[in-house]
Amino acid sequence: MDLMGSETISSMEEFLGSETISSILDVDGSTGTCFKSPTPSLTDDGSDLRRGPWTVEEDLILMNYITANGEGRWNSLARCAGLKRTGKSCRLRWLNYLRPDLRRGNITxxxxxxxxELHSRWGNRWSKIAQHLPGRTDNEIKNYWRTRVQKHAKQLKCEVNxxxxxxxxxxxxxxxxxxxxxxxxxxxxxxxxxxxxxxxxxxxxxxxxxxxxxxxxxxxxxxxxxxxxxxxxxxxxxxxxxxxxxxxxxxxxxxxxxxxxxxxxxxxxxxxxxxxxxxxxxxxxxxxxxxxxxxxxxxxxxxxxxxxxx
DNA sequence: AAGTTTCACAACCGCAGGGTA
DNA sequence: CTACCCTGCGGTTGTGAAACT
Known part of the structure; x- marks a missing residue:
């Protein structure tokens, strides 16, 4: 799958666009809105797998690899791309953050x-709900629900369900x-x-x-x-x-x-x-x-x- | 101004289901 | 049949930013 029609991506800006990138990148060039200074740690099991916030370099590697080879088969993708990450971590990073069709900004x-409405019908079926909100991820919807809805259920002393x-x-x-x-x-x-x-x-x-x-x-x-x-x-x-x-x-x-x-x-x-x-x-x-x-x-x-x- | 609390969200974890050798 | 691997899902945690005291 050739996502972008380009061969390699040399910068996040090239991939996501200048407007998007400014909202993603922090001053020090790290990614994400939470982790200003990503210092990925190694896993506890003795392997050299990294965990924690992703760096710009890792993002670029992942994006370039997926652009060239497509997504899927995440474990082998992680290995072949040279990322010291689990397949799960790569998949999550791509789906929740790097995918070009992601919609950013406030929930309208x-x-x-x-x-x-969909939650009233399906409950916590976040992925199913997300399918009906183009560009939104299940993680984003889940976070929205927890931070907004559950908080106010708590304020009301109501069970959210x-x-x-x-x-x-x-x-x-x-x-x-x-x-x-x-x-x-x-x-x-x-x-x-x-x-x-x-x-x-x-x-x-x-x-x-x-x-x-x-x-x-x-x-x-x-x-x-x-x-x-x-x-x-x-x-x-x-x-x-x-x-x-x-x-x-x-x-x-x-x-x-x-x-x-x-x-x-x-x-x-x-x-x-x-x-x-x-x-x-x-x-x-x-x-x-x-x-x-x-x-x-x-x-x-x-x-x-x-x-x-x- | 400093300390504390709350918010927002990226990332991880465990589990279940499906595919396959 | 079964053990293993991969993928996807939902729950939870950890962290910086923002708001508040």
Missing amino acids: PQEQLLIL SQQFKDIMRYLWMPRLVERIQADASATSSAKIEPSASLLPMDSANHEFDQMNQNLNPSPEISTTTGSSCDSVGVQLWSAPVSNSCFTDSCAGQTIEHNYGYGAQETQFTESWSDLFTSMCGYNDIGLPDFEMGGLGDNFWNVEDIWLSQ
Whole structure:
């Protein structure tokens, strides 16, 4: 397999492009964003295999070899390329870091939405999820999930696999992501920006949610702080529209008016979740389920919105 | 300014499944 | 049949950077 059509690669820049390389290479020329001074160590078993962060030289050797000979057969590849690395290490380095079709940068709201949806369907099947996010690796998605999602499940004192937490994702965060995507799309397509809840400071949005829930279900125990407990989950039936993008088949056709403080917005719910999700993510072949509204607690509205802050 | 905590992510580890000699 | 090897996957760790106190 001739990946690049060139014979050898003399620099990382040549292989990955100047923009990419500047984000990869550190001042001292080492690779990776974590390890400023790679000092690979030898393995403990007495062999001269190296481990730890990869050097630029190793990366170039690996890239040149794969460019010339293709990937696969990693153990022999490592030997033939003269790399004192295990085949596993070479494979990982290539797949997670050096592959030319890797997509770098922040996970976009569309990608976040897709990750949430696919994880709700498949669980921790990271490689399977990654197959549906071109340019993203399973490792990247796994890291995203652990650093963002699990952290906030912990803050909420929810089990990440609990129904409570799944409901939070499905009925709060995912609709907000959709809203964010819509807002971004409309902002780029129109000079006139219609503010939505996701564009407001979270304090403001939370205040609105608190007001709604106070009216619907007055409780002296309503918290307004981040990281509140989920103990009341399921006690209160969810009634207020969280956003103009919170929609299900059950509310299709309804017209709901709500005011986020910058002027009333009127939304016609004519799309099913799966239809809109499909349009959001450009996705149409995974047979998304239709979501139904469930009973959520008031504390959900106070959760710090992790999805909207990059 | 210094120390501490948190975040982000590259890399490693162990295991399972498949292929093959 | 079986032992061995390779590959791929998911869980975990280690590290520097950034944020916070």
